Amino acid sequence: MGVTVLQPYPLPEGKSGAHIIDHLGKRLLSLGATHAGQFLVDCETFISTPQHGTPTRAVHVLHDSEFPASTFSIIDNGTGKQVALVADAIFDLLMLKMTSTFTSKKQTKIESRGARFEYGDFVIKLGSVTMMEHFKGILIEIEYRPCITLSYCWEMIREMLQGFLGINVAKEYPTYFTTQTIMNAMGQQQLHAKQNDLYEPMDTVKQYLEHFTNYRKHVQLHGGLGSSGLSVNGPVLMPSTVVGVGMGRS
Amino acid sequence: MDKLNLTLTAVKNLRSNVRQCFEHLADGTDGEGVEESRNKFVHDFQDRFGAINSQLREVEQLINGLQVPPTAYHLGNTTFLAQETSQDRQALYPQLVNSYKWIDKVHDHSFLAFNNLNQNTLRRSYNYCSQKRQRLPFSSFNNDPDHIDKLLSEINHPPHTSYNVFRPFGSNAVAIVTISNVLKAAIVFKGVLIEWVTIKGYDETLEHDDLWAESRYEVFRKVQEHAHSAMLHFFSPTLPDLAVKSYVTWLNSHIKLFLEPCKRCNKYIANGLPPTWRDLRTLEPFHEECRNS
Numbered sequence: 001m002g003v004t005v006l007q008p009y010p011l012p013e014g015k016s017g018a019h020i021i022d023h024l025g026k027r028l029l030s031l032g033a034t035h036a037g038q039f040l041v042d043c044e045t046f047i048s049t050p051q052h053g054t055p056t057r058a059v060h061v062l063h064d065s066e067f068p069a070s071t072f073s074i075i076d077n078g079t080g081k082q083v084a085l086v087a088d089a090i091f092d093l094l095m096l097k098m099t100s101t102f103t104s105k106k107q108t109k110i111e112s113r114g115a116r117f118e119y120g121d122f123v124i125k126l127g128s129v130t131m132m133e134h135f136k137g138i139l140i141e142i143e144y145r146p147c148i149t150l151s152y153c154w155e156m157i158r159e160m161l162q163g164f165l166g167i168n169v170a171k172e173y174p175t176y177f178t179t180q181t182i183m184n185a186m187g188q189q190q191l192h193a194k195q196n197d198l199y200e201p202m203d204t205v206k207q208y209l210e211h212f213t214n215y216r217k218h219v220q221l222h223g224g225l226g227s228s229g230l231s232v233n234g235p236v237l238m239p240s241t242v243v244g245v246g247m248g249r250s
Numbered sequence: 251m252d253k254l255n256l257t258l259t260a261v262k263n264l265r266s267n268v269r270q271c272f273e274h275l276a277d278g279t280d281g282e283g284v285e286e287s288r289n290k291f292v293h294d295f296q297d298r299f300g301a302i303n304s305q306l307r308e309v310e311q312l313i314n315g316l317q318v319p320p321t322a323y324h325l326g327n328t329t330f331l332a333q334e335t336s337q338d339r340q341a342l343y344p345q346l347v348n349s350y351k352w353i354d355k356v357h358d359h360s361f362l363a364f365n366n367l368n369q370n371t372l373r374r375s376y377n378y379c380s381q382k383r384q385r386l387p388f389s390s391f392n393n394d395p396d397h398i399d400k401l402l403s404e405i406n407h408p409p410h411t412s413y414n415v416f417r418p419f420g421s422n423a424v425a426i427v428t429i430s431n432v433l434k435a436a437i438v439f440k441g442v443l444i445e446w447v448t449i450k451g452y453d454e455t456l457e458h459d460d461l462w463a464e465s466r467y468e469v470f471r472k473v474q475e476h477a478h479s480a481m482l483h484f485f486s487p488t489l490p491d492l493a494v495k496s497y498v499t500w501l502n503s504h505i506k507l508f509l510e511p512c513k514r515c516n517k518y519i520a521n522g523l524p525p526t527w528r529d530l531r532t533l534e535p536f537h538e539e540c541r542n543s
Binding site: 001002032033119120121122144145146147148149152153155156159160163198 | 468517
């Protein structure tokens with residue numbers, strides 16, 4: 001378990017996602033990486049049924065094939081405060097029992113899947129993000145397993161990313177690591193830079209949630225702008241702009 | 251199964267009876283030729299013969315009562331007994347030739363290795379020079395524990411490094427060095443002489459009962475290789491304390507293992523690894539490939 005960074009890859013106009021992923025995979029192989037199976041990260045969101053006096057809360061339930069025995073869940077009460085929980089895989093069945101309080105938003109089920117590569121101690125995953133079978137963009141996960149503190153190995157990871165993606169990656173730490181809020185001893189929220197903390201699997205999952213939320217938000221925007229309320233399923237080429245939004249953040 | 255057992259017992263009884271009968275016949279009479287004993291002998295034989303007959307019938311009945319087994323019995327290794335024994339049909343010969351070749355090779359190589367090792371004395375603990383030059387033998391390998399404790403406490407280590415000394419092998423010490431959040435190293439001492447170094451990642455376990463397992467990460471396996479060569483480099487039988495001190499200083503330079511680019515190529519990654527080599531004098535980081543070019 002080492003530091004993991006997510007990097008959205010901007011989709012050039014006129015190219016399909018599968019083509020780009022194929023291309024990147026070939027680059028990695030010629031670099032000397034070995035193909036090591038597939039991966040899948042999925043996210044399902046449950047919304048609490050509104051009751052008087054309590055704001056609606058969302059529970060995001062995520063699975064990561066790198067941690068096959070665990071289910072990750074994050075409760076989000078909408079004010080930026082998040083409660084994270086790691087449970088056994090059987091947690092899914094528990095959620096099914098709680099349909100009276102939490103209802104699943106099926107149409108926002110989003111996942112990233114694709115090939116997994118190993119290069120030295122790096123693990124690189126080329127994921128294509130799909131929501132309701134519609135392609136949304138390319139999300140690249142890179143993990144450096146021996147190191148557990150981002151500030152130690154960020155330059156290495158950055159060099160590796162720039163090397164095989166051929167794009168410029170900003171020198172600053174990814175936003176996830178710089179904009180975390182934690183509760184201090186007085187119960188107040190304060191900004192806390194995470195780059196010197198020990199990395200945990202939950203950090204990977206939270207990063208995925210952050211990126212998935214971005215992809216979803218964009219869809220909602222498009223839904224509002226489009227003439228029909230259900231224009232979620234746009235043409236395949238549209239996501240290029242989606243990734244643009246993601247890029248701007250990191 | 252019970253029936254089969256009964257049958258087997260019956261066959262056994264039959265065999266032993268037949269054997270007894272033949273033994274009886276072979277013993278014969280006592281040779282006196284007395285009519286009485288001869289009669290007794292014949293009578294005995296008839297009795298035994300009758301017993302054999304009845305047992306034979308019994309065995310036949312039991313055998314008829316047996317059912318053909320639905321599946322083959324699992325007989326374990328004994329099944330091999332009845333297998334093909336013709337030599338041509340077992341590919342033994344090529345295997346035999348191969349193993350002969352291997353033994354020949356092993357013999358050759360071990361002979362060469364023996365000669366080589368005899369020429370280059372790799373034993374560090376027991377000093378040869380001392381015998382030749384009529385000096386006192388060096389005490390680097392049988393120091394008292396207090397000295398090691400003192401030595402390790404004297405090493406002025408930076409705040410991010412912690413030492414944990416314990417003695418699982420009697421008087422010889424093992425020091426577990428944790429360098430920041432980067433790596434853990436176990437240094438096995440023999441006296442003040444460093445015998446072995448194991449390098450592992452910060453998130454791996456390095457316990458006193460598991461000092462010899464390699465790290466699961468390629469980078470730390472490489473660092474361990476370099477740590478061993480550095481261990482030989484810093485070895486000095488005349489100043490064992492200084493050797494340990496300079497070695498630990500060298501080891502501490504790994505705190506920036508992932509942080510510093512290679513001094514020669516200014517890159518972080520080569521062949522999927524960060525600069526794993528630290529120069530022995532300047533402590534500057536290099537890739538393994540860049541260090542001699």
